[in-house]
Amino acid sequence: MRNRKKKNGENRLMNLSSLIISAEETDDLPSSAGFETGTPLRLEIGCGKGDFITGLANKEPGYGYIAVERVPDVALIAIEKYAHSRGLGKLGDHGEWITPDGILLKGTRWDIPRELSGNVRFFVGKAEEFLEYAPHDSFAGIYLNFSDPWTKKGYASRRLTHPSYLKKYASILDREGKLFVKTDNDGLFDFTLDSLDAEGWGVEYMTRDLHSPSVRAEIRTSNVMTEYEKKFTEQGIPIKYLIASPPPGII
Numbered sequence: 001m002r003n004r005k006k007k008n009g010e011n012r013l014m015n016l017s018s019l020i021i022s023a024e025e026t027d028d029l030p031s032s033a034g035f036e037t038g039t040p041l042r043l044e045i046g047c048g049k050g051d052f053i054t055g056l057a058n059k060e061p062g063y064g065y066i067a068v069e070r071v072p073d074v075a076l077i078a079i080e081k082y083a084h085s086r087g088l089g090k091l092g093d094h095g096e097w098i099t100p101d102g103i104l105l106k107g108t109r110w111d112i113p114r115e116l117s118g119n120v121r122f123f124v125g126k127a128e129e130f131l132e133y134a135p136h137d138s139f140a141g142i143y144l145n146f147s148d149p150w151t152k153k154g155y156a157s158r159r160l161t162h163p164s165y166l167k168k169y170a171s172i173l174d175r176e177g178k179l180f181v182k183t184d185n186d187g188l189f190d191f192t193l194d195s196l197d198a199e200g201w202g203v204e205y206m207t208r209d210l211h212s213p214s215v216r217a218e219i220r221t222s223n224v225m226t227e228y229e230k231k232f233t234e235q236g237i238p239i240k241y242l243i244a245s246p247p248p249g250i251i
């Protein structure tokens with residue numbers, strides 16, 4: 001994803017940093033995110049500019065959501081989008097955050113009251129850092145949307161559906177937990193199916209054309225579009241989608 005460095009990016013991240021969880025806090029979810037004990041958790045890795053996480057958290061509010069994005073300036077767009085969608089204010093013309101009370105924040109952390117901050121928190125960093133300490137047996141769903149396909153020879157281990165990642169996902173998913181994968185890329189989709197098979201996962205559902213009328217209505221209506229999905233769908237590229245469960249007995 002090409003993205004010019006954001007002016008005032010660090011200040012803008014600081015303004016809304018109460019929506020961000022740090023690496024040290026990941027092992028104490030959901031409470032470290034300010035969610036009630038027992039809140040079921042969902043994780044998106046590579047959330048990009050945040051359309052999906054904001055849309056899903058609004059559509060299915062009974063979960064606590066963690067969105068991981070490694071590029072700070074991209075995460076910033078997602079965080080500001082989410083905050084704006086929650087009625088927590090808006091970005092001003094000079095990089096300041098304007099709270100609903102009209103307060104202008106310029107690089108000062110705003111301790112957003114828990115009752116206003118909603119059900120999404122962001123982890124600004126690599127998936128690998130998050131997964132290192134993420135709590136075992138604790139996520140109801142993991143979402144990988146249009147993950148980088150890493151097509152160059154020798155880079156397969158960087159794909160987010162490589163067996164090394166699947167092992168981590170199996171460990172942090174709860175007993176009924178599921179992995180949801182969407183991509184435009186046939187090579188990545190085939191690679192994912194092979195990795196799942198090699199690791200003993202069960203594929204519960206798959207389609208190579210998510211938006212086709214032949215796909216079950218409940219699958220199509222529960223779908224939340226991502227930025228990349230909108231772009232590829234407009235170009236007429238079919239979206240590949242699957243739902244998978246980790247091997248039994250791994251927890």
Ligand SMILES: C[S@@+](CC[C@H](N)C(=O)[O-])C[C@H]1O[C@@H](n2cnc3c(N)ncnc32)[C@H](O)[C@@H]1O
Nearest residue numbers: 046047048069070071126127145146226227228
């Ligand atoms: C191709 S974009 C897709 C963005 C969004 N999910 C969508 O569907 O529109 C992939 C995103 O994943 C992020 N990403 C890739 N590898 C990552 C990793 N290992 N950890 C965290 N984020 C990652 C990239 O920075 C980028 O924003």
